[in-house]
Amino acid sequence: AALAAFCPGADLRLTVLKLPDGRMPAHWEEAKAAVEELRERTEPDLVLAPRTEDAHQDHRGLAKLMTTAFRDHLVLRYEIVKWDGDLGRPTAYQPLSEDVAERKVRLLQEHYPSQRHRPWYDREAFLGLARIRGIECHARYAEAFDVAKLTLNLGG
Template identity: 80%
Template sequence: MIGLKPPAIDRIALLAAHCDDIAIGAGGSLLTLCSARPGLRVDALVLSGGGTEREEEEHAALTAFCPGADLRLTVLKMPDGRLPANWDEAKAAVEDLRARTDPDLLFAPHPGDAHQDHRGLAKLVPTAFRDHQVLGYEIVKWDGDLGRPSAYQPLTPEVAEAKVALLQQHYPSQRQRPWYDREAFLGLARIRGIECHSRYAEAFHTNKLTLDLAGG
């Protein structure tokens, strides 16, 4: 498998419909990236959960998943499962994030996600971030919508284990969910690792990628 190394990454953006989406979909990659680049600027936007215990969980979790980073997190109060009915508010929030940052890399849901909030947010991303590299993360769920991702971030066993531990530690409100457990998170990471010749990995969907084969 051919690996392409990106140029220097000084700032990234994170987008999610719900608290814990980012950590589930890209937590291992964030641990890897932020540990390698102290002081990395991280601008994060979550559309729902503001003013509840979930906002407090998200602040603590992303602080842990982005060690040493300059984290700037906004959690809004949009109702869960109602993004289509709040389209204008969601679009304005994404555009406001774009006005505040010009990221070298953006993590967001991908358009093939079966959850309407995830899918809707994914469709909004290219309307504001039109010339940015977007990695669409995946979230295991009842819908059975896992597809064939095209980009992989290998994870060391230590990082994979740390991701699971942080998910369990920082999102107590989700522990009662039948799918929210160590086996689910490590199981998917193991499968994605097999697909890229690694022990563990996170996988992403990307629609466009510009190459510089001459190295100029």
């Protein structure tokens, strides 16, 4: 339900593995096989993955797997607000209207109740980061990404 709420009308596929939180390195082969299987059955226009510099080992591991498996695709690596304060220096921005920024915050609160108890998981943190990223790209709000690899076809 969360994926459909965030991306209405998009053709999305979700794969959820039963890996214990914080233990991806111990389950590397299982995670790698799942990502490789996903790559074999899909030809996505866009791949979203965590940043490879993310402080959380599961996020870092997934980022590396996705970037490797989808090496010929547009992979945008997103930021995750959390305790670690490991936000990076993004290279790509998507300006957001105030309505879209507010909707994102509302959907995060609505669809991820398991995170609500965390002090950093609140409206101010999400809108604050969106505001900072907006400043960086001359917009009110923005979503920011690192670009793993970008192949352009500018003609000629």
